[in-house]
Amino acid sequence: MLLILYKMKAIGIQKYLLISTLLLAAATLRCSGQIEMMHSEVAFLVDSVGNRYPSSTGDLTVRQHILRHFASYGLTSYEQPFEIVENVWGEGSMKLLGDGIEKEFVFGKDFDVSGRSAADSLEAPYIVVAGVVPDPLRCLLRDKVVICLQKAPDSGTGARVLTPSDVIQASGLAMISVLPPGIKISHRKSKGNRSYKPRPIPMLSIDYDMLSAFIPQSVADRMTAGSIYNAPESKRIRVSTRHFEKRIPAANIVGLKRGSGDKFIIVGAHYDTCAPNEDTGDIRRGANDNASGVAVLMALALRLSQIETRHSILFVAFGGEEKGFLGSMHFVSHLPLNKDDVAEMINLDMVGRMNNDVLYYKQYNDVHIKPTDVSWEELVLREQEGGLSDYYDFANAGIPVTYFHTGEDLVIHTSADTSDRLNYEGMDTIQLYLFNYIITVLSVADGAVTKVVTGGIRKKPLQLSVRAFSEVRSGIEPL
């Protein structure tokens, strides 16, 4: 069949390719060891290691484990380190001055400093506002410390209040949020996430009872939504704030199968888990989310490392996904290749609970083939969103993405996501299918195929020995 293909190319007929029987033989090759391999991979990640939270002992163990395996498959393997902002918090001092008053407030008791506060020192007059400020009056906020009631006394829940962005836009110098009545100040470290970055102004908070230090009680009692109290210029607030971050090391593990062509396929699955439950200490073992994806990734890495492909394949086990896809965000912003050379990114997250033979997919950007173009009788391919995952930054960067998953799973991120819940037969079918899918994407990247015609795929997979596999391997080298 390959000979026929090349003859077709020679006479300029490149409109379509009938996938060769040799390819099909390779694609349908079901190594009896693959299920066992994926089973033991999940058992190691989930039962032996368990917690794979970034920088935990389990995280370091798994990183070494994946590196070793990628290397043993003959892939160029390396760690791509990055840092995760685990916690952010602020500290500071605050003083009220003027009209013969000098009142010092106690940090952590009278006021708090937000984890997203800028580090700064300033002294300025202040204004107190309840709810939003109409546009014509926003100039009143300029060069002031803006004290904002988070809930105006007469407004219902959900009423709009002034946001930090409003204050910044109006050239306010600092923002002090007044918590709703009944809620007390407590100094907390906030969790870092994708958008932890500090705002450009100091951001503090006080509780409602503290408001009477800044406005006469009689005025406080009469404030309603939209009220503004402009303090006399002589009264000023002096604030000094500091910003702190706790950073922890994390890493992506990369295995590169290098080809001579200039295109790349990226196959990714995150290996990390959420942190153990803070109250109970229960470990979130992450079997479906996402030891299943890692096991399929490893099976594909092993299988694809044994055949010749003209283009390159990058296998990436991402860290820090549960913290907001931080590993993949870092990977995309430090892409080790030209973005335009990525033929496709394939994301595997939660592929361990296949039900009724359904494999879901969702594609983003200009993807050249649909999963349904690569037919597979043992699978029902269905388009469905799968929640946010490591594909997010690839998709935002305009890279063609296909996200595969086996559907919603309500117990992920709890200690109940255990290895006995997984459908290993289903995972085996998925890795067989994905092998076929990846080979097809590579063919399309080569420009040899503009239309994929599939058919004749055996329902019962071929049972080939390892020796037979090496014969198949030599047969598809022209790819």
Ligand SMILES: [Zn+2]
């Ligand atoms: Zn996940």
